[in-house]
Amino acid sequence: MSAFGGGTNILVTNNPMASELFESTLQVEYLSASLLDVLVRVRNLVHSGHTLLTHPLSGSVKPNETHYKSVLLSKSRGKADAQSVQIIGECILAAQRFNARQLPARYLRDMQIVDLSIISSALETKKTNS
């Protein structure tokens, strides 16, 4: 298994912009659900042996400040990766500390753009890694 996650990796996201942009290049798992639900789905994939490739608390945006999250995982599966298990666990704890807040619909597009920018940049640096 490549440490950098060779092949078509998995993108778990609730961001429609990211889902649309990457549907032809990544194995996109789109969830019409909350940010916490995305993190829980990522945790389940990590427990089943997929390695976390990007940090789930990306963007320095607190979990209750954005509704959208895109997380990249390896397609290949092995033994559960200890570092991935630890990181996703801490992220879920951090996300649970903040109460989700209702944000007016007119702000959602900005949040989708920020999430998309971060995951796109991560994929850019990933190219350098591979």
Added chain:
Amino acid sequence: MKLEVGYIRICDISFAEATEVKEGTLYVNAKELESMVLEDERIAAVCFDIARPGESVRITPVKDVIEPRAKVEGPGDIFPGVITKMSTVGMGKTHVLRGAAVVTVGKIVGFQEGIIDMSGLGAEYTPFSKTNNLVVNFTPKEGLSPHEYEAAARHAGLTIAYTLGKLSAALTPDETKVYEFPSMVEGIKKYPDLPRVGYVQMLQSQGLLHDTYVYGVDMKKSITTMLCPTETMDGAIISGNCVSACDKNTTYHHQNNPVIEDLFAEHGKTLNFAAMVITNENVYLADKERSSDWTAKLVDYLDLDGVIISQEGFGNPDTDLIMNCKKIEATGTRTVIITNEYAGRDGTSQSLADADPSADALVTAGNSNQVVTLPKLDRVIGTLEYTEKIAGGFAGNIVADGSITVELQAITGATNELGFNLMSAR
């Protein structure tokens, strides 16, 4: 390397026919600056305003703050590789319009920009309530993407600061400071009995709208490297960063890094300031491993006795911070980390998203979740449209009397992790 920095005190700022500095006042011809900015076809309109310390003014949403400086002697120029030709800076003589700042404002991604209050409670939390600010508000051309808008606003802000900074070149400084950074061997010979201390500065580099540039290089594409600390004083590091306002390092912070200032102040007395290492904070986990491996390797190679590590931002940079700390400690070099906390509004939650027993010496810049109510101010430069949207604001937080309730993270520089803060506790 030796850099002499001359400070010209600016006590007031005003619009005028001619752009000049006279008797401590910075006079600005806005028309001239406007035509310069509008040369960039990405910008549709630009509006200039002035905000002085103590005025009943709220500036929001703030993107960047920049100090006007000029290179007077020595190689290179201010903002090398970005506004001026690429050449190593940090030597010779530099002049500063101390007390003046260029503040760029604009809706880039509104919810990540900040607030500067020039008076009232909010003013106590931001250092830019004490500067005479030329506020520049950009309107992008229709259809411009947030990324292009950010790049255009960043470039225009730096150009304006560079132009105003030039005025200082011909003036006589009110105060002069000399920063001398010896080579490694010279330092060891000169201070054989002092502990050799280094500075590891972590730079925000998570991606578009969260970037930092060093000599024009996007830091997320760089491996961990070294800088002479005086280079930062000539604008070698600039901010292209739209993360939550309280803990992003503006360009002004990079130009006036207090960790570097304090290490220089103790250099030759209690310690030997021996090296500065810069590293990034990328989203990709393999990048985090590589960059922290390199900080530890460089620190070990330099055989330092101790390092100070400063973080930028919150959340996933906590992982970089702890990786840097753990790996450097494992080489036998002691560390002190500077961070801030997101400990919940009552301060009882865990402060960082990551932790390790080796991180046993920590300086905190405050709890960014702390809630403050800012009074109504007479004038708003920019717009309050985004105030409930910015990180730290909350929906419905503008009440009928005009006051706003926000977390400290909405205020520019409130819990800055370089320690560039107005309030402290011991």
